[in-house]
Amino acid sequence: MVKLVLLHKADSIYEDEPDTVYDFPRRYLRAVEEAVGDWIVYYEPVKAGPRGYFAVARISRVIPKLGVAGRYLALIAPGSYLPLDREVPRLIEGRPVESLLADGEGRPTIGGLNQSAVRRLPEADFARIVDMGLPQDLERIEAARYERDADAMEDAGATFARPVVERLTRRAYRDVAFRRKVREAYGYRCAMSGLQLRNGGGRPEVEAAHIRPVAHGGSDAVRNGLALSGTLHWMFDRGLVSVAEDCETILVSGNKVPGDVVDRLLPRDGKLLRPAHPRDWPHPVNLRWHRENVFGQVSPEGAAPWEGCAP
Numbered sequence: 001m002v003k004l005v006l007l008h009k010a011d012s013i014y015e016d017e018p019d020t021v022y023d024f025p026r027r028y029l030r031a032v033e034e035a036v037g038d039w040i041v042y043y044e045p046v047k048a049g050p051r052g053y054f055a056v057a058r059i060s061r062v063i064p065k066l067g068v069a070g071r072y073l074a075l076i077a078p079g080s081y082l083p084l085d086r087e088v089p090r091l092i093e094g095r096p097v098e099s100l101l102a103d104g105e106g107r108p109t110i111g112g113l114n115q116s117a118v119r120r121l122p123e124a125d126f127a128r129i130v131d132m133g134l135p136q137d138l139e140r141i142e143a144a145r146y147e148r149d150a151d152a153m154e155d156a157g158a159t160f161a162r163p164v165v166e167r168l169t170r171r172a173y174r175d176v177a178f179r180r181k182v183r184e185a186y187g188y189r190c191a192m193s194g195l196q197l198r199n200g201g202g203r204p205e206v207e208a209a210h211i212r213p214v215a216h217g218g219s220d221a222v223r224n225g226l227a228l229s230g231t232l233h234w235m236f237d238r239g240l241v242s243v244a245e246d247c248e249t250i251l252v253s254g255n256k257v258p259g260d261v262v263d264r265l266l267p268r269d270g271k272l273l274r275p276a277h278p279r280d281w282p283h284p285v286n287l288r289w290h291r292e293n294v295f296g297q298v299s300p301e302g303a304a305p306w307e308g309c310a311p
Contacts, residue, residue, distance in 0.1 A: 002120055003040060003121040004040045005120075006042055007043050008022075009048040009049075011048070019076060019081035020219070022073065022074040023071060024071070024073075024117065026071070029062070032062055039126065041129055042055040042056070052090050053090075054083060054084055056080075056134075057080050058076065079220070082168060084129075086135075088132045088133045095108070139172065139176050179207070182227050183204055185227070185275040189206065190229040191228060191273045194267050207228055207230060209226045209227075210225060211289070211290050222275070223279070224283065235257070236290075239253065239294040239295045240257050241257070247281065248272050248274070253295065
């Protein structure tokens with residue numbers, strides 16, 4: 001197995017869906033087949049945008065692209081895709097992050113491998129990119145982000161140095177990374193109510209909800225997430241609210257949610273608040289899965305959050 005860098009451009013002729021599939025031509029087939037079962041890093045080239053290295057994932061298998069001669073699809077292992085918390089630039093202090101893109105003196109080379117959409121990535125380079133983009137102590141950083149007391153900071157220097165792959169596969173770590181990216185994409189506002197609430201310490205009250213749960217084939221991509229208040233997150237997971245086929249209109253299970261609750265929780269226009277960048281908008285496929293598998297089909301357990309509240 002071998003690790004790779006895969007170039008991705010939003011306006012490419014190739015039909016990539018970074019968290020599920022990577023579309024590529026025959027000339028890269030051997031390299032991608034060698035990477036099956038191993039990890040890759042996604043990279044946005046300079047001409048396509050400023051992100052640089054922006055996500056990691058693992059390739060599960062490679063198949064021919066039906067109906068297109070000379071094209072193949074690298075299928076991404078379910079649950080492996082993870083955006084970097086901090087996007088990593090191609091150059092740091094004038095030197096390429098990828099050692100294979102540097103000359104003998106560490107300076108950037110021109111042409112050649114730089115033009116390749118699929119590049120082999122040495123293990124040390126992979127670990128360096130992950131360490132810069134997904135810090136070892138990300139969980140502590142998030143826990144202490146809005147706290148200034150001694151309890152929050154007492155373990156500041158005691159982060160356990162976990163191997164890179166263990167970090168990428170540990171659910172608790174991935175949940176923190178997912179939450180940070182989703183809340184940031186929505187400006188810390190609830191996508192359904194539009195409210196931006198913070199507690200006394202400045203901590204956002206909004207949560208990050210998976211549209212399609214990881215346990216059911218969903219990914220940790222921002223486009224599989226919605227920033228929701230606690231109550232609306234509860235309602236979304238129980239099928240009381242969803243989003244229509246237009247990816248904008250909020251749906252409500254009318255026979256299960258009282259009208260006065262709708263009036264208090266949702267905006268008058270009934271429209272979803274979406275992130276500033278289109279690449280972070282909820283994916284239509286994920287929303288369809290929620291409508292078809294959750295909306296109106298899950299019975300709420302226990303009392304609803306609004307029950308017992310004064311009108």
